[in-house]
Amino acid sequence: MAFAPQETSLVSEQNIHSNRGGGKQYILPFILVTCLFFLWGMAHNLDSILIPHLKKACQLNNRQSTLVDTAVFLAYFLMAIPAGAILKKWGYKSSIILGLLVFASGAFLFVPAANTRAYEIFLVALFIIGCGLTILETAANPYAAVLGDPAGASTRLNLAASFNGLAAMVAPIIGTTFILSGKEYSKADLDAMPDAERLNYFMTEAASVKMPYIVLGSVLVVIALLFYFMHLPEVKAVADTKTESRAGFFEVLKHKHLSWAVAAQFFYVGAQVCVTSFFIRMAQQGANVDEKTAGYYLTVYGALFMGGRFVGTALLKFIKSHNLLSIYCILSILLCVVSMLGEGIHVIYALGGIGFFMSIMFPTIFALGISNLGEGTKAGSSWIIMSIVGGAILPYAMGTIIDMNGDNIQIGYIVPLICFVIILYFGMKGYKPSEISK
Template structure:
């Protein structure tokens, strides 16, 4: 990419490449942990919909709470990184993440959906700090020529978390015990309340364990030496600006494409269990097993996609995958039984390379505007908050028809297809 020669990495004196290994291993663990947070939502949404007696659009505020935090915290997270450095920023992100996880206990005890959403927002703030810090740190932590390899390696553990989180969610959060609205209305209030409290309680142990692991890792980080790596402009001070970065037409389209991609991914995973039950007729355990398979395919897809990028240009691979994703969404909307289940699982494979590919195409050739351009692309993650609300509203307005909701990610993939065919092109002046 043309921007790669704009900066040089400055490493503190006395740091050898071998000393990067241990810090890199712990940074990779962060990719896995925030992958866990996002992918547990796939089980959390259907479970809290039942435990808190929600409709679809209300349940989608689970995703909204996390991804809206990205929008709010994107700029503050950059300021924290600039002031505190990599190590302290990562510790701050871990602690905020843990505080949100522990808040699940009072939320479940009080059966308060607002408290759940507050906990998720705090988790989202912690994740924003971690992603803002860990992504660039993994890129520069070692030989510059291997930066792409390090990022892809770290990101593969983010994909691995999708499978692990699906397993934990299926085995420890989801339950097959459910009642219709009529059955709940016929119950004595004390009995229905006991049922809702029992359902909500199942989220406590997984999030207590998650929060405890986060605190332990934060403590370990305090005692590990992380080389403080800085970048400086080779040609002097960077001239890029936040608003000025949008003069690059392909960056603007990348921001739009990323907004819709994150929205599409969240829609697919958030409604996965619902769709498997409604369209394929599966019980929750079987649906959960397909969710695990989806996570595995997402991980495999990232490795396969990375290999294919050695032979196929990024925009062509992105366009091809987007077209296939559109077809799979059509099957998800109109299909029934196993074919619909296979289509949803397949989406994991073909979505796997979209985020990093859009990101890379968006900042290609923008020089000193790379950093503000990256900030715009991080802020576009807010699509994960907005787009699922549209999907929830569509499903509610169609008598809780989950399959029709997949027309929303279908539209998202159309936007990404346009970006891969035309929007990615750099406008030469």
């Protein structure tokens, strides 16, 4: 299947500097796009609350609970090519509006899912949300990258993604306050309950998700309306003549640095989702804290993730992005070892550290991956977004390992450790652009 964008997403330096006064027109669009990073960050980080919550409300094992991640990230894989085609045909603005409305429809579907306590409906709702997120990210990531000088693409992406990091702190607070009840019963306690009382407990737990997702869906509709009535420049830039590239959807993978970026993003997203999905249960096991306290520790984790984004954005002014990525990978590997072998509160500290050092990985891998692709930038963007399917596969593998080892959460963290080793290779060698012949 060929995929040839009608216009390139790459803005040449000559084009930028030929109109110095025109840079101001990009300020408001960049602010609006940055809001999108926050919104999809809210969706992803609420999943970290949903996994232990629905595990309890719907009586699931670890592997089954990770289907929350599978539903969302499978949508990324299946929707990546259609999202790229939508972006090609409709442009940035219309694609963003569509993504917001699809996202909102999935959020509203949480109401019937909670009313029936049907895990399958929750998964359908999450899949629809994932489809909306795919359209949003396919449009917003490259749009943020091209709204200015190409040399600052990585910095702009990290700045916008910092608000995704803000969501990593806000979402756990909302989820812990309005979704988690703090009420937990052993299997023996549940078996001893009268049927009516036990059913009421499960239904009450399931119902707690309705209000947060109704509010989220309503906000998304309002933001979609705002985008509809705002003027956004559709960047139509010239290709970089110094770069030989092909716009074909599959041919663009001949750029080895893009292929490695796709692999690196697959393992990065898998690692991040693994860490956050099991964070609450790890805190409960490792530090012997209750559900609510573990949820607030997840908020601290989110704050560290957000802080890492801002610190990383500042450091990128002095350290090359691939070098910073490599340093952060090495530190994350060491912290994974601590989380696996440590005890008590030190395990939570290690996980918080991993959050800090993971913070710049997604936008940095993305920017390095689409570098020098010329007319293949949109196709490359679709491939990298499609690689987010790692978030559907690796947490399921981690849940399986945990279930096979007597519900030992710590041993499961071998999965993100391996992921960081692969990302380290990309940061040290795989990122290097290579020319391809016509």
